[in-house]
Amino acid sequence: MSKSTSKRQEAAVQRRQAILDAALEIFAEDGFAAARLDDVAEKAGVAKGTIYLSFKDKEDLFEQLLISAVAPVLDRMEALTGEPELSLDRLLQGLFELFRTQVLGTPRQEVIRLVITEGRRFPRIARIYHREVISKGSEIVRRVAQAAHRRGELSSDELARFPQLVFAPMVLAVIWGSVFSRIEPLDVEGLLAAHRQVLTRTATKRSSRS
Amino acid sequence: MSKSTSKRQEAAVQRRQAILDAALEIFAEDGFAAARLDDVAEKAGVAKGTIYLSFKDKEDLFEQLLISAVAPVLDRMEALTGEPELSLDRLLQGLFELFRTQVLGTPRQEVIRLVITEGRRFPRIARIYHREVISKGSEIVRRVAQAAHRRGELSSDELARFPQLVFAPMVLAVIWGSVFSRIEPLDVEGLLAAHRQVLTRTATKRSSRS
Amino acid sequence: MSKSTSKRQEAAVQRRQAILDAALEIFAEDGFAAARLDDVAEKAGVAKGTIYLSFKDKEDLFEQLLISAVAPVLDRMEALTGEPELSLDRLLQGLFELFRTQVLGTPRQEVIRLVITEGRRFPRIARIYHREVISKGSEIVRRVAQAAHRRGELSSDELARFPQLVFAPMVLAVIWGSVFSRIEPLDVEGLLAAHRQVLTRTATKRSSRS
Amino acid sequence: MSKSTSKRQEAAVQRRQAILDAALEIFAEDGFAAARLDDVAEKAGVAKGTIYLSFKDKEDLFEQLLISAVAPVLDRMEALTGEPELSLDRLLQGLFELFRTQVLGTPRQEVIRLVITEGRRFPRIARIYHREVISKGSEIVRRVAQAAHRRGELSSDELARFPQLVFAPMVLAVIWGSVFSRIEPLDVEGLLAAHRQVLTRTATKRSSRS
DNA sequence: AATGAATGAGGCTTCATTCAT
C-alpha cells in the first residue's frame, strides 16, 4: 500500500537534484577547475558536506552531472528515429526545432558547453557523450541522408559521409552564445533556417532538373 | 636599421617567446585554471620568477599569449582579401587551405581551442578575437557571397547573412579533435571538402539552369 | 533478585556493550585520533547517533571503554593477593600465567596497548590505571619480595624497591606484538619463562649458600 | 676553493632541521594523527607551505623524522661492539650509561616513544628501527651473553636467547615517563641499577660456587 | 529510544605571487 518512496527518500532525491542543478550553474559559469564546491553548496542551499553524501568528490559530481543530462535529450531524439522514411527536410526541421526548444536557452545548452570545454580532460564523459548522443544523432542523419540520396532527393552523399555537417552550426551557436554574443548577438534561429536552406537546396537541385 | 637591439635585449625577447610557447602548450593541455606556472617555467627553461618580469600575472600571461597569436593568422587571411572579384569557390578553397596548413596540427589550433573554452571568462580576449579574426573573416565571406549572389552565382544570400555557416565545420573540427578524436577520428579534409561541395553546389543550381 | 531490569533495559545494556567492544577494536587498530565513530557504529551494528545515547562524546567513549576494562583484570589479580606467604616463584608463575591466559591474544592486550599509546593524552585514564592496576600489582610484588628477602629467599631487595622489573618484559611483549611481531615474531612464553628464571635464580643464590 | 655548501644551501639545511625538530616536539606531544602541521610550522618559525619544500606530505615528514633520528644512536651503540671480550657487567654498564645520557630527557626518548606508539601504523618505520636498532642491539647482547656463558660467567643462556630481557626496563622507563611519571615518578637510574644487579647476580651465583 | 542525513569546523595540500640573493 505504501508508496515505495518514503518522504525521506524523496527529500534525498530532491536534494541531490538541487545539488546537480546548482553544480551545473557553477561549473558552467566557472569551468570545472575554477568552480568552488562552496558555491555549489550555497546555491543548492545545503552545507558543504552534504555534497559528499551523494558524490564521491568534485570530479564525481561533475561526471554525474553530465551523465544525468544525457538521458532526456536522447529520448527526444530517438522519437525522431521512429519515422522510417523521413525526408531530409523534415528531419532537419525536427532536429533544429529540438535544438531551439530543448537546448537553446536551457540548462542543456550549458551541458553541451561543458562537454565542449572540459571533454578533453574527462575522457569518460567524452565517451559517454559520443556513444549516447553523437553516434546516435549521426546515425539518424546518415540513414535519412542515404535514403534521400537513393530517392534522388539528395544529389550527393556528403551528409551521409559527414553527418557532422548538419550539427556544426549548432555547435557554433552554442560556442558563440558563450563567447561572442555579448559582443555581437547571433540570430540562432536565422542561422539554422539559413543552414537548412543551404542543405536542402542542394537536394532541390537535381529534383528541379528532373 | 638600428643596431639598438643589444644581445641582451635579444635574449630577453627570446626568453619571452619561450615563455609564451611553453604557456600555450600548458594552457592548452590543462586549461587556464588548472595550468600551473611551475610547469610553464619548466617547459620554457626559466625560473618561475622570470615569468613575472614579462607578465603581470597569470591572467596577463594568458591574454598576451592569445593576443600574440592573433596577428600572424590575420596577415594570411588579409592576403585573401586582396583579390577583388573572388569566386566563392576560390574563397572557400583558400580558407580551407589556410585552415588545413596553418591551423590543423599547429599551435594555432590550440589557440582557437583556448578562445573557445576560455573566451567566456576572458571578455577582453573574446573582444580581440572577434575584432581581429571573426569580424574580418566574416567580412570577407560576406563580401564575396554578396558579389556571387549579385552575379547569380549564388541563388540566395544565406552566406552573406550568416558567414558563420562557412566557418562552423572548422570550429567543429577543432572541438572534435580535442574531445572525440581518440574515440572516433575525424577526416577533417574530407569534412571540409564535403562542406565546400555543399556550399558551392547550392551556387551551381541556378547557374546550371541559366 | 530484582525483576527491575526489563527486556528493554537488557537490550540497552547489550547495545552499550556492543559499542564498547567495537570501540576497543577500532581504537586499538587506528588509535584514538584516527579512529572513526562511523566505523565503531558499523562494527557495533548500531547507528552513529546511538553512540551518543550512552556516551557524551568520542573522548568519553574512549575513557569508559578503558575504565570498563579495568575491573575484570583486577579481580583476577586480587585473587593472588589472598595467599599470605606466597613464594616469589609461585607469584611469578601466577602472574605470568594470568598474563598468558587473560591478556595475551585477548582484547585486554589491546587495552594495555591503548593505555601505553594514549595514556599521555588521557591523564584520567593513566590515573585510573595506575590506581587500579599498577599500584596494586606493584604492591603484591613488593610484599612478596620483601617477605622473600626477609626469609633469605632473595639475596637483595631490588624487586621490593622496583616491582616494575617484574612487569617490564610483559610490557615489552605487548609492544613487540604490536610493532615488531610481523618482522620478527617473539616467543612470549619463552621470554617470560626465561625472565622468571633470571629473577628466581637470583633468589636461589643465597639459599644455595646456606 | 669554495666551500661546497653555499650559504643558501646551509640555510636550507638549517631550515629543514628546524622543521624536523619542531615536528618531533609536536608529534611527540600529540601523536601523528592529532598533530597539526600548522603547529609544526609555527614552532619551526616557517610558513606552512615551507614544510612541503622538504617533505612530500605529513606522513613523509613523520617518517623522515624518525629515520633521521636513527643514525646517531646507532653510531654510539656500535662503539660498544668494538671491544671483543666484554664482560656482561661492563656491557650493561655501557648500555645503561648510553641510555641515561643519550636518551633519557633528550629528544631521542621521544623518538622511541613514537616508535612504540605509532610503529604499528608505520610498518616502514618499524622495519627500519628493527633493522638498525633492535637487531643490532640484540646481537651485541647475544654475543656477550654467549661468551659470558661459555666462560662460566653466566650460569645460563637466557639472555642469549632473549636479549630483549636486557632492554625491557628501558622500554618500561620510556613508557612510564610518558604515562605515569606525573602520578608516581620513577627513579630510572635506580631501576636500571637494580636491573643490572639482578642480571649480573645471576652470573655471580655459579662463579661463587666454583 | 534509535536512526542516519545533515552540518560545518578544521586540517592537509596546492600554487600564484613575492623578494632576498
Add this chain to the structure above:
DNA sequence: GATGAATGAAGCCTCATTCAT
C-alpha cells in the same frame, strides 16, 4: 636581470556532533 625558496590564501574533503523523523 634572473633565480627559486618562501609565503599564505584558498579549496577540497573528513568526520565529530546534532536533530528531525
